[in-house]
Amino acid sequence: xxxxxxxxxxxxxxxxxxxxxxxxxxxxxxxxxxxxxxxxxxxxxxxxxxxxxxxxxxxxxxxxxxxxxxxxxxxxxxxxxxxxxxxxxxxxxxxxxxxxxxxxxxxxxxxxxxxxxxxxxxxxxxxxxxxxxxxxxxxxxxxxxxxxxxxxxxxxxxxxxxxxxxxxxxxxxxxxxxxxxxxxxxxx
Amino acid sequence: xxxxxxxxxxxxxxxxxxxxxxxxxxxxxxxxxxxxxxxxxxxxxxxxxxxxxxxxxxxxxxxxxxxxxxxxxxxxxxxxxxxxxxxxxxxxxxxxxxxxxxxxxxxxxxxxxxxxxxxxxxxxxxxxxxxxxxxxxxxxxxxxxxxxxxxxxxxxxxxxxxxxxxxxxxxxxxxxxxxxxxxxxxxxxxxx
Numbered sequence: 604x605x606x607x608x609x610x611x612x613x614x615x616x617x618x619x620x621x622x623x624x625x626x627x628x629x630x631x632x633x634x635x636x637x638x639x640x641x642x643x644x645x646x647x648x649x650x651x652x653x654x655x656x657x658x659x660x661x662x663x664x665x666x667x668x669x670x671x672x673x674x675x676x677x678x679x680x681x682x683x684x685x686x687x688x689x690x691x692x693x694x695x696x697x698x699x700x701x702x703x704x705x706x707x708x709x710x711x712x713x714x715x716x717x718x719x720x721x722x723x724x725x726x727x728x729x730x731x732x733x734x735x736x737x738x739x740x741x742x743x744x745x746x747x748x749x750x751x752x753x754x755x756x757x758x759x760x761x762x763x764x765x766x767x768x769x770x771x772x773x774x775x776x777x778x779x780x781x782x783x784x785x786x787x788x789x790x791x
Numbered sequence: 792x793x794x795x796x797x798x799x800x801x802x803x804x805x806x807x808x809x810x811x812x813x814x815x816x817x818x819x820x821x822x823x824x825x826x827x828x829x830x831x832x833x834x835x836x837x838x839x840x841x842x843x844x845x846x847x848x849x850x851x852x853x854x855x856x857x858x859x860x861x862x863x864x865x866x867x868x869x870x871x872x873x874x875x876x877x878x879x880x881x882x883x884x885x886x887x888x889x890x891x892x893x894x895x896x897x898x899x900x901x902x903x904x905x906x907x908x909x910x911x912x913x914x915x916x917x918x919x920x921x922x923x924x925x926x927x928x929x930x931x932x933x934x935x936x937x938x939x940x941x942x943x944x945x946x947x948x949x950x951x952x953x954x955x956x957x958x959x960x961x962x963x964x965x966x967x968x969x970x971x972x973x974x975x976x977x978x979x980x981x982x983x
Contacts, residue, residue, distance in 0.1 A: 607794040610801050632825040635955060646951055671859045671956070673948035689929055689947040690940050741877060750880050757870075757877045757884055758861035761834050763826060766859065 639666045643773075646670060648697040651776040664773025667766060668703075672759065674770075677715045680707040680782060698783075703774070706782025709753045716745070719780045726774035734771050738762070827854045831963075834858060836886045839966040848955075852963025855956060856892075860949065862960075866903045868896035868973055887973060892964070895972025898943045901934070907969045914964030922961050926950050 640659055643666030644651075653661060668674045675682050679702050683689070687696025705717040721728040729737065729744060736742045739760045741751040759767075824832075828847050831854030832839075841849060856862045864870065867887055871877065875885035894905040909916040917925065925931060929946040930939045952960075 605794070607797050610794065610797045614797075614801055614804075632827070635953070638953065642951065642953070667859065670948055670951040671855065673860070673945035675948060676945040683947075690942055692938070692940055695947050750878055752878055755861040755864040758858055758864055761830070761858040763830060765826075 636663070639663060642666055642670070647773075647777075648699050649702050649777050651773075652778070653776055656772055656776055660769045660772040661776050663766070664769035664771070667770050668773050672770070674718070675703065677707050677709075677754070678703045678705050678718050680705065680715070700780065701783045702780050703777060704780035704782045713752050715754075717780070717782060718774055719777055720775055721779065724775060726771060731768070731771050735764075735767055738767055824850065827851055830854055831857070835963075835967075837888050837891050837967050839963075840968070841966060844962055844966055848959045848962040849966045851956070852959035852961070852966075855960050856963050860960075862906065863892065865896055865898075865944070866892045866894050866906050868894065868903070889970065890973035891970050892967060893970035893972045900937070901942050903944075904933070905970075905972060906964050907967055908965055909969070912965060914961060919958070919961050923954075923957055926952075926957060 640662035643662035643664065646669045647665040648669070651661060651665075675697060679698055681688075681698055681701075683693075684696040684698045684700075686693055687698075689695045703718050705715040707715040709715070716727050718727045720726050726734065733742075733744055737744065737751065738756055741754075741756045741760075743749045743751045824847065828850035831850035831852065832846070834857050835853040836857070839849060839853075863886070867890060869887055869890070871881075872885040872887050875881050875883060877884035892906040894903040896903045904915055906915050908914055914922065925941070926946055927950045929941045929950065931941045932939075933941075
Protein backbone atom coordinates (compact mmCIF):
# COMPACT_ATOMS: atom_id res chain seq x y z
CA UNK A 604 0.00 0.00 0.00
CA UNK A 605 1.32 3.40 -0.92
CA UNK A 606 1.98 5.93 1.75
CA UNK A 607 -0.57 8.35 0.35
CA UNK A 608 -3.26 5.69 0.58
CA UNK A 609 -2.24 4.94 4.13
CA UNK A 610 -2.43 8.61 5.15
CA UNK A 611 -5.80 9.00 3.43
CA UNK A 612 -7.05 5.87 5.19
CA UNK A 613 -5.89 7.08 8.60
CA UNK A 614 -7.36 10.55 8.05
CA UNK A 615 -10.59 9.02 6.78
CA UNK A 616 -10.86 6.72 9.78
CA UNK A 617 -10.14 9.59 12.18
CA UNK A 618 -12.74 11.82 10.51
CA UNK A 619 -15.26 8.97 10.44
CA UNK A 620 -14.78 8.26 14.14
CA UNK A 621 -15.19 11.94 14.94
CA UNK A 622 -18.38 12.25 12.88
CA UNK A 623 -19.83 9.04 14.35
CA UNK A 624 -18.95 10.26 17.84
CA UNK A 625 -20.72 13.54 17.20
CA UNK A 626 -23.76 11.85 15.71
CA UNK A 627 -24.07 9.12 18.32
CA UNK A 628 -26.12 11.15 20.78
CA UNK A 629 -28.41 12.93 18.28
CA UNK A 630 -29.11 9.60 16.55
CA UNK A 631 -29.75 7.95 19.92
CA UNK A 632 -32.02 10.84 20.88
CA UNK A 633 -33.94 10.59 17.61
CA UNK A 634 -34.51 6.88 18.23
CA UNK A 635 -35.66 7.63 21.77
CA UNK A 636 -37.96 10.43 20.60
CA UNK A 637 -39.46 8.11 17.99
CA UNK A 638 -40.15 5.48 20.65
CA UNK A 639 -41.82 8.17 22.80
CA UNK A 640 -43.98 9.16 19.82
CA UNK A 641 -44.97 5.52 19.21
CA UNK A 642 -45.69 5.08 22.92
CA UNK A 643 -47.78 8.25 22.83
CA UNK A 644 -50.09 6.75 20.20
CA UNK A 645 -50.31 3.50 22.18
CA UNK A 646 -51.39 5.19 25.41
CA UNK A 647 -53.81 7.78 23.99
CA UNK A 648 -57.11 6.68 25.59
CA UNK A 649 -59.42 8.43 23.09
CA UNK A 650 -59.78 8.50 19.33
CA UNK A 651 -57.61 11.21 17.82
CA UNK A 652 -58.55 13.49 14.96
CA UNK A 653 -55.29 13.70 13.04
CA UNK A 654 -56.61 15.58 10.01
CA UNK A 655 -54.34 18.48 9.16
CA UNK A 656 -52.09 17.79 12.12
CA UNK A 657 -48.47 16.81 12.46
CA UNK A 658 -48.54 13.17 13.55
CA UNK A 659 -45.14 13.27 15.24
CA UNK A 660 -46.14 16.26 17.35
CA UNK A 661 -49.45 14.66 18.31
CA UNK A 662 -47.71 11.41 19.32
CA UNK A 663 -45.11 13.25 21.36
CA UNK A 664 -47.84 15.41 22.90
CA UNK A 665 -49.80 12.32 23.90
CA UNK A 666 -46.70 10.90 25.54
CA UNK A 667 -46.22 14.11 27.51
CA UNK A 668 -49.89 14.57 28.47
CA UNK A 669 -50.62 10.94 29.35
CA UNK A 670 -47.29 9.73 30.72
CA UNK A 671 -44.68 12.26 31.71
CA UNK A 672 -46.69 15.30 32.80
CA UNK A 673 -49.71 13.28 33.99
CA UNK A 674 -52.17 16.08 33.00
CA UNK A 675 -55.01 13.58 33.31
CA UNK A 676 -54.48 13.40 37.05
CA UNK A 677 -55.98 16.86 37.66
CA UNK A 678 -57.77 17.63 34.40
CA UNK A 679 -59.99 14.54 34.27
CA UNK A 680 -62.52 14.20 37.07
CA UNK A 681 -62.55 11.47 38.17
CA UNK A 682 -59.32 10.39 36.41
CA UNK A 683 -60.37 6.74 36.16
CA UNK A 684 -63.49 4.90 35.09
CA UNK A 685 -65.32 2.97 37.84
CA UNK A 686 -63.26 -0.14 38.62
CA UNK A 687 -60.24 1.25 36.75
CA UNK A 688 -58.23 3.02 39.45
CA UNK A 689 -54.69 1.62 39.82
CA UNK A 690 -54.33 3.42 43.16
CA UNK A 691 -56.95 0.98 44.43
CA UNK A 692 -55.16 -1.93 42.76
CA UNK A 693 -57.58 -2.01 39.83
CA UNK A 694 -56.45 -2.35 36.20
CA UNK A 695 -56.06 1.14 34.77
CA UNK A 696 -58.97 2.45 32.79
CA UNK A 697 -59.05 6.18 32.07
CA UNK A 698 -62.39 7.95 32.38
CA UNK A 699 -62.69 8.68 28.67
CA UNK A 700 -66.17 10.22 28.92
CA UNK A 701 -64.81 13.27 30.76
CA UNK A 702 -61.24 12.98 29.51
CA UNK A 703 -59.35 16.25 30.14
CA UNK A 704 -62.63 18.11 30.64
CA UNK A 705 -61.47 19.47 34.01
CA UNK A 706 -63.77 20.02 36.96
CA UNK A 707 -61.52 18.78 39.77
CA UNK A 708 -61.96 21.10 42.77
CA UNK A 709 -58.84 22.37 44.57
CA UNK A 710 -60.14 24.55 47.37
CA UNK A 711 -62.39 27.60 47.14
CA UNK A 712 -62.87 29.00 43.65
CA UNK A 713 -60.21 26.77 42.13
CA UNK A 714 -61.29 24.12 39.65
CA UNK A 715 -59.15 22.52 36.95
CA UNK A 716 -60.03 23.77 33.45
CA UNK A 717 -61.60 21.88 30.60
CA UNK A 718 -58.64 21.66 28.20
CA UNK A 719 -60.49 19.86 25.37
CA UNK A 720 -61.10 21.64 22.05
CA UNK A 721 -64.01 24.08 21.87
CA UNK A 722 -66.34 24.31 18.86
CA UNK A 723 -63.64 26.12 16.88
CA UNK A 724 -61.12 23.38 17.68
CA UNK A 725 -59.02 25.41 20.13
CA UNK A 726 -57.98 23.58 23.33
CA UNK A 727 -59.72 25.33 26.25
CA UNK A 728 -60.63 27.98 23.67
CA UNK A 729 -57.03 29.21 23.67
CA UNK A 730 -54.85 30.10 20.71
CA UNK A 731 -51.37 28.64 20.77
CA UNK A 732 -50.00 32.01 21.87
CA UNK A 733 -52.39 32.16 24.82
CA UNK A 734 -51.56 28.58 25.74
CA UNK A 735 -47.83 29.31 25.77
CA UNK A 736 -48.39 32.47 27.84
CA UNK A 737 -50.37 30.42 30.33
CA UNK A 738 -47.67 27.77 30.61
CA UNK A 739 -44.75 30.18 30.75
CA UNK A 740 -46.26 33.05 32.78
CA UNK A 741 -49.20 31.49 34.63
CA UNK A 742 -51.64 33.89 32.95
CA UNK A 743 -55.23 33.01 33.83
CA UNK A 744 -57.23 33.90 30.71
CA UNK A 745 -60.49 33.31 32.54
CA UNK A 746 -59.55 35.78 35.31
CA UNK A 747 -56.90 38.09 33.86
CA UNK A 748 -56.07 39.66 37.24
CA UNK A 749 -55.21 36.31 38.83
CA UNK A 750 -52.21 34.08 38.45
CA UNK A 751 -53.03 30.41 37.79
CA UNK A 752 -53.11 28.49 41.07
CA UNK A 753 -52.29 24.83 41.80
CA UNK A 754 -51.32 24.04 38.20
CA UNK A 755 -47.53 23.57 38.24
CA UNK A 756 -46.91 26.09 35.45
CA UNK A 757 -43.72 27.46 37.11
CA UNK A 758 -42.16 24.08 36.28
CA UNK A 759 -43.84 23.40 32.94
CA UNK A 760 -42.64 26.92 32.05
CA UNK A 761 -39.20 25.45 31.50
CA UNK A 762 -40.34 23.00 28.84
CA UNK A 763 -38.98 23.45 25.34
CA UNK A 764 -41.07 25.10 22.63
CA UNK A 765 -41.21 21.73 20.91
CA UNK A 766 -42.73 20.03 23.96
CA UNK A 767 -45.32 22.79 24.46
CA UNK A 768 -46.23 22.73 20.76
CA UNK A 769 -46.60 18.93 20.96
CA UNK A 770 -48.92 19.18 23.98
CA UNK A 771 -51.05 21.80 22.22
CA UNK A 772 -51.27 19.73 19.04
CA UNK A 773 -52.33 16.68 21.02
CA UNK A 774 -55.02 18.68 22.83
CA UNK A 775 -56.27 19.89 19.43
CA UNK A 776 -56.71 16.29 18.29
CA UNK A 777 -58.74 14.89 21.21
CA UNK A 778 -62.56 14.98 21.26
CA UNK A 779 -64.44 17.74 23.04
CA UNK A 780 -65.75 16.64 26.44
CA UNK A 781 -67.68 18.10 29.35
CA UNK A 782 -66.92 17.63 33.06
CA UNK A 783 -69.01 15.01 34.84
CA UNK A 784 -72.16 16.31 36.50
CA UNK A 785 -71.32 17.52 40.01
CA UNK A 786 -73.49 14.84 41.66
CA UNK A 787 -71.77 12.06 39.74
CA UNK A 788 -68.28 13.15 40.75
CA UNK A 789 -66.20 10.82 42.78
CA UNK A 790 -63.87 12.73 45.04
CA UNK A 791 -60.52 11.14 45.53
CA UNK B 792 4.73 13.81 -4.74
CA UNK B 793 1.15 13.15 -3.81
CA UNK B 794 2.20 11.72 -0.46
CA UNK B 795 4.11 14.87 0.33
CA UNK B 796 1.15 17.00 -0.55
CA UNK B 797 -1.16 15.01 1.70
CA UNK B 798 1.43 14.92 4.45
CA UNK B 799 1.88 18.67 4.26
CA UNK B 800 -1.82 19.03 5.01
CA UNK B 801 -2.24 16.11 7.40
CA UNK B 802 0.77 16.72 9.65
CA UNK B 803 -0.12 20.29 10.67
CA UNK B 804 -3.76 19.24 10.98
CA UNK B 805 -2.85 16.41 13.33
CA UNK B 806 -0.55 18.74 15.28
CA UNK B 807 -3.37 21.24 15.72
CA UNK B 808 -5.73 18.43 16.76
CA UNK B 809 -3.19 17.19 19.30
CA UNK B 810 -2.74 20.66 20.78
CA UNK B 811 -6.40 21.69 20.73
CA UNK B 812 -7.59 18.14 21.44
CA UNK B 813 -8.99 18.54 24.95
CA UNK B 814 -10.83 21.76 24.05
CA UNK B 815 -12.21 20.24 20.88
CA UNK B 816 -13.32 17.15 22.75
CA UNK B 817 -15.23 19.22 25.29
CA UNK B 818 -16.81 21.25 22.51
CA UNK B 819 -17.73 18.05 20.69
CA UNK B 820 -19.19 16.59 23.87
CA UNK B 821 -21.37 19.65 24.44
CA UNK B 822 -22.35 19.71 20.79
CA UNK B 823 -23.46 16.12 21.05
CA UNK B 824 -25.79 16.80 24.00
CA UNK B 825 -29.43 16.90 22.95
CA UNK B 826 -31.52 20.00 23.66
CA UNK B 827 -33.37 18.20 26.47
CA UNK B 828 -30.12 17.19 28.19
CA UNK B 829 -28.62 20.66 27.78
CA UNK B 830 -31.74 22.29 29.14
CA UNK B 831 -31.81 19.85 32.03
CA UNK B 832 -28.25 20.69 33.00
CA UNK B 833 -29.07 24.41 32.76
CA UNK B 834 -32.22 24.39 34.89
CA UNK B 835 -30.96 22.20 37.76
CA UNK B 836 -31.41 24.57 40.73
CA UNK B 837 -28.83 22.89 43.00
CA UNK B 838 -25.19 21.96 42.66
CA UNK B 839 -24.91 18.51 41.13
CA UNK B 840 -22.39 15.88 42.09
CA UNK B 841 -21.49 14.34 38.73
CA UNK B 842 -18.61 12.17 39.94
CA UNK B 843 -19.00 8.66 38.60
CA UNK B 844 -22.30 9.55 36.94
CA UNK B 845 -23.44 9.72 33.35
CA UNK B 846 -23.82 13.43 32.56
CA UNK B 847 -26.33 12.75 29.79
CA UNK B 848 -28.61 10.72 32.05
CA UNK B 849 -28.35 13.31 34.82
CA UNK B 850 -29.22 16.10 32.35
CA UNK B 851 -32.22 14.23 30.97
CA UNK B 852 -33.29 13.38 34.51
CA UNK B 853 -33.10 17.03 35.51
CA UNK B 854 -35.33 18.03 32.59
CA UNK B 855 -37.87 15.42 33.68
CA UNK B 856 -37.73 16.16 37.42
CA UNK B 857 -37.64 19.96 37.18
CA UNK B 858 -39.88 20.56 34.19
CA UNK B 859 -41.79 17.82 32.37
CA UNK B 860 -42.85 15.68 35.31
CA UNK B 861 -42.44 18.54 37.82
CA UNK B 862 -41.63 16.26 40.78
CA UNK B 863 -40.40 19.43 42.51
CA UNK B 864 -43.94 20.74 42.82
CA UNK B 865 -45.06 18.17 45.43
CA UNK B 866 -41.72 16.94 46.75
CA UNK B 867 -40.31 20.35 47.75
CA UNK B 868 -41.98 22.06 50.65
CA UNK B 869 -42.39 24.95 50.72
CA UNK B 870 -41.79 25.23 46.98
CA UNK B 871 -40.56 28.81 46.89
CA UNK B 872 -38.53 31.18 49.03
CA UNK B 873 -40.64 33.77 50.90
CA UNK B 874 -41.23 36.81 48.69
CA UNK B 875 -40.50 34.85 45.51
CA UNK B 876 -43.64 32.77 45.07
CA UNK B 877 -44.90 33.04 41.49
CA UNK B 878 -48.36 31.83 42.57
CA UNK B 879 -48.64 35.11 44.47
CA UNK B 880 -47.37 37.06 41.47
CA UNK B 881 -43.99 37.58 43.14
CA UNK B 882 -41.08 37.88 40.73
CA UNK B 883 -38.53 36.69 40.16
CA UNK B 884 -39.63 33.24 41.25
CA UNK B 885 -37.05 31.58 43.46
CA UNK B 886 -37.18 27.91 44.27
CA UNK B 887 -36.60 26.78 47.85
CA UNK B 888 -33.30 25.02 47.30
CA UNK B 889 -32.68 24.44 51.03
CA UNK B 890 -35.41 21.79 51.18
CA UNK B 891 -35.22 20.82 47.50
CA UNK B 892 -36.94 17.47 46.86
CA UNK B 893 -36.89 16.66 50.59
CA UNK B 894 -40.65 16.02 50.66
CA UNK B 895 -42.83 16.81 53.66
CA UNK B 896 -45.86 18.26 51.87
CA UNK B 897 -49.10 16.88 53.32
CA UNK B 898 -52.04 15.76 51.18
CA UNK B 899 -54.57 14.73 53.78
CA UNK B 900 -53.01 11.84 55.68
CA UNK B 901 -50.35 11.35 53.00
CA UNK B 902 -47.03 13.16 53.11
CA UNK B 903 -44.63 13.35 50.18
CA UNK B 904 -41.41 11.41 50.63
CA UNK B 905 -37.87 12.70 50.75
CA UNK B 906 -36.31 11.92 47.35
CA UNK B 907 -32.80 13.15 48.15
CA UNK B 908 -29.84 10.77 48.55
CA UNK B 909 -29.37 9.13 51.95
CA UNK B 910 -26.00 8.55 53.64
CA UNK B 911 -25.27 5.80 51.11
CA UNK B 912 -26.13 8.04 48.19
CA UNK B 913 -29.39 6.23 47.38
CA UNK B 914 -32.31 8.55 46.49
CA UNK B 915 -34.97 8.19 49.17
CA UNK B 916 -32.86 5.31 50.49
CA UNK B 917 -33.98 3.22 47.50
CA UNK B 918 -31.81 1.12 45.22
CA UNK B 919 -32.58 1.51 41.53
CA UNK B 920 -34.38 -1.84 41.49
CA UNK B 921 -36.69 -0.81 44.34
CA UNK B 922 -37.24 2.67 42.84
CA UNK B 923 -38.21 1.09 39.53
CA UNK B 924 -40.59 -1.32 41.26
CA UNK B 925 -42.23 1.53 43.21
CA UNK B 926 -42.94 3.51 40.05
CA UNK B 927 -43.96 0.54 37.91
CA UNK B 928 -46.20 -1.20 40.45
CA UNK B 929 -47.16 1.73 42.70
CA UNK B 930 -46.69 -0.45 45.76
CA UNK B 931 -45.23 0.92 48.97
CA UNK B 932 -44.79 -0.36 52.53
CA UNK B 933 -45.09 3.25 53.79
CA UNK B 934 -48.72 3.26 54.98
CA UNK B 935 -50.14 -0.26 55.35
CA UNK B 936 -53.25 1.16 57.06
CA UNK B 937 -54.26 2.66 53.69
CA UNK B 938 -53.38 -0.37 51.62
CA UNK B 939 -50.32 -1.28 49.56
CA UNK B 940 -50.64 1.40 46.86
CA UNK B 941 -49.05 4.84 46.69
CA UNK B 942 -51.80 7.48 46.84
CA UNK B 943 -51.88 11.02 45.36
CA UNK B 944 -48.69 10.61 43.30
CA UNK B 945 -49.64 9.98 39.65
CA UNK B 946 -47.56 6.82 39.30
CA UNK B 947 -50.22 5.23 37.08
CA UNK B 948 -49.06 7.75 34.44
CA UNK B 949 -45.35 7.84 35.31
CA UNK B 950 -45.13 4.05 35.22
CA UNK B 951 -45.49 4.23 31.44
CA UNK B 952 -42.17 6.07 31.12
CA UNK B 953 -39.33 4.34 29.33
CA UNK B 954 -36.59 2.56 31.28
CA UNK B 955 -34.16 5.19 30.06
CA UNK B 956 -36.25 8.03 31.48
CA UNK B 957 -36.76 6.34 34.84
CA UNK B 958 -33.03 5.59 34.99
CA UNK B 959 -32.35 9.25 34.14
CA UNK B 960 -34.62 10.42 36.96
CA UNK B 961 -32.86 8.09 39.39
CA UNK B 962 -29.42 9.25 38.26
CA UNK B 963 -30.44 12.88 38.67
CA UNK B 964 -31.76 12.19 42.17
CA UNK B 965 -28.41 10.56 42.97
CA UNK B 966 -26.62 13.73 41.87
CA UNK B 967 -28.50 16.25 44.04
CA UNK B 968 -27.48 17.12 47.61
CA UNK B 969 -29.15 15.53 50.60
CA UNK B 970 -31.77 17.77 52.20
CA UNK B 971 -34.33 17.68 54.99
CA UNK B 972 -37.98 18.79 54.71
CA UNK B 973 -38.72 22.43 55.56
CA UNK B 974 -40.82 23.73 58.43
CA UNK B 975 -44.49 23.24 57.60
CA UNK B 976 -47.47 25.39 56.69
CA UNK B 977 -46.05 28.87 56.01
CA UNK B 978 -46.12 28.63 52.23
CA UNK B 979 -48.40 25.67 51.77
CA UNK B 980 -50.37 25.88 48.56
CA UNK B 981 -54.10 25.25 48.61
CA UNK B 982 -53.95 21.75 47.24
CA UNK B 983 -56.36 18.88 47.84
